[in-house]
Amino acid sequence: MISAPQQKESAGWALASLSLATLLSSLGTSIASVGLPSLMQTFGASFQAVQWVVLAYLLAITTLIVSAGRLADMFGRRPLLLGGIALFTAASVLCGLSPTLWLLIAARAVQGLGAALMMALTLAFVAETVSKDRTGSAMGLLGAMSAIGTTLGPSLGGLLIAGLGWRAIFLVNVPLGLLTFALAWRALPARGNGGQAARGKFDATGTALLALTLGAYAMAMTLGRGSFGALNIGLLTAAGIGVILFAIAQARVKTPLVQLASFRDLQLGASLVMSLIVATVMMATLAVAPFYLSRGLGLDAAMVGLVLSTGPLVSTLSALLAGRLADRFGAHRMMVAGLLSLAMGTFLLSLAMTKLGIASYVVPITVACFGYALFQTSNNAAVMGGVGAGERGVVSGLLNLSRNLGLITGASLMGAIFAVASGQGAADTAILSPAAAAQGMQTTFEAATGMVLAALVLAVLSTRFASRIPSTLASQ
Missing domain, CATH: 1.10.287 (Helix Hairpins)
Structure with missing residues (x-):
């Protein structure tokens, strides 16, 4: 019989492997962007062509993540996660060795498939590796690793390109992927093949x-x-x-891919909608804030990059604390608290007081990103804590899907709002005046605040019903 200390140690190693898998998938998203100028020069291609190096990866994840979760529920999460890590690592080799741009894009799509398996299954595995009273902390750790990958990608990619060339930004994933695979092979539990779902057809x-x-x-x-x-x-x-x-x-x-009856569960439906809304809002900090910082505040490119790193850094540091808060005070309460903090941050951003300088962005984004980390961790913990074993993979996929769709929507919607509000082409920063940039910032985050308040209403309603209506999925 395994002792309590041994179980705790085993859970720790398993969680470490899940953390590395999360880091891999988020690093794969962020590190490629910094290499686009080098790829344009190397292959003599246009920006429209090389941007598919990023889009192919994101599209593969977005389109396949729910299917990845269902396959894991049917055939077992451990072999599918190991397969995803192996596929991601092998595709990283192909990316680094690709002789043409189109082969690189194809390899990135395969890498995205591996990332979809990893993203769908890391959340699903948490319930099998840690006790229920530590779910929030585990979700916080995974959130922190995701934020670290997003933050580390551009800076690490820039150093690798400067020292070793563009191929290094893909080949760096290989040793990390091998380490993750070895650790996951040793530490992840073999149980949990999906119960009833395992006997159905795909x-x-x-x-x-x-x-x-x-x-x-x-x-x-x-x-x-x-x-x-x-x-x-x-x-x-x-x-x-x-x-x-x-x-x-x-x-x-x-045996459908997605049980439509699951969406009758108010908590699940509300959580997915809230996740989409929050991701849409947070994308504005990447799609709009650079124009405000460069044109509204007059910062140079280096300072813009440094200031923009504030958000991911706050998210990274807050995620671990958010997990502990969710475990102590309850995921639903902290979800509401996170949205309140996010709404306050977006409201302060909507003021866009240029006379305050950098503080007009840094202070609000700190408040907003703390709220985001608290919401994201608590929302994931609340959903995954109430899901039956046979549905964890697909629900985890749905959570990641809602976030990805929010990011995609935010890039387009928030950029369009900024362009209209500023009265000029947002893509042409050379003709964007400081006043126009500030006006665009204000209008964009006024809309963002309204969206967060809508999510807050959903959170309050789902929290009230949480104690009255048992989860549909948990009873399956």
């Missing part, structure tokens, strides 16, 4: 429809850099039709 039709639908939506939101044309409208229409066809297909099969 919903190939639903998977294809969902992938096509999400792909159409993601491309509608990313092509054109925020300017909607006929192609964007056509893709968005196709995505809407795809949602209807997907719902019909799910209602007709015995």
Whole structure:
């Protein structure tokens, strides 16, 4: 019989492997962006062409993450997570050795598939590796690792490109991937193959429809850099039709990819919507803040980068504290507290008081990112803590999907609001006056504050019903 100290040590190693997997997937997202100028020069390609190095990775994750979770529920989370780590690592080798741009883009799509498996399954594994009273702390650690990967990517990528060339930004994942695989192989529990879901058939039709639908939506939101044309409208229409066809297909099969009845659970539905809203709002700090800092405050490029790092740094440091707060005071209460802090931060950002200088951004973003970390950790803990074993993979995938869709939506929506409010082309910072940049910042974050308040209403309602209505998923 395994003693309590041995169980605790085993859980610690398992959590370490999940943390490294989270770091890998987030690093893969952020590190490639800094290499785009080098790729343009190396392959003699346009920006529109090399941006697919980033988009291919994000689209693969977005379109496949729910299917990855369902496969894990059916065939076992451990082999699928190990397969995802191995696939990500092998694809990193192919990325680093690619002789042409299009082979690099294809390898990035494969790398995105590996990342989708890792992102979908790290959250799902938490319930099997730590006790329920430590779920919040575990979610906080994973959130911190995700933030570290996002923060570390640009700076690490810049150093690697300067010293070793662009191929190094992909090959650096190889030793880290091998370490993660070895640790996961040793530490992750073999139990938990999904229960009832494991005996069903994989919903190939639903998977294809969902992938096509999400792909159409993601491309509608990313092509054109925020300017909607006929192609964007056509893709968005196709995505809407795809949602209807997907719902019909799910209602007709015995073992659907997504149990539509699950969305009758108020807590799950509200959590997914809140996650999408919050991610949309947070994307504004990346899509809009650089214009305010450079044109509104007149900062140079180096100082803009330094100030922008404040948000990810606060999120990283706050995530661990957020996990402890969620364990001590309850995930639902801390979810509401996080949204209150986020709303306060976005409201202060909407004031955009340029006369205060850098403090007009740093102070509000600190408040906002603390709230974001608290919400994200508590929301994940609340959802995953009430999910049955046979649904953990797909629900984890849905949580990650809602966040990714929010980021994609935010890049387009918040950029469009800023462009309209500033009265000029947001992409052309050379003609953006300080006053116009401040006006755009104010309007964008006024809209963001309204969105956060809507999420706060959902959080309060779901918290009130949490003690009255048992989770649909938990009873399955």
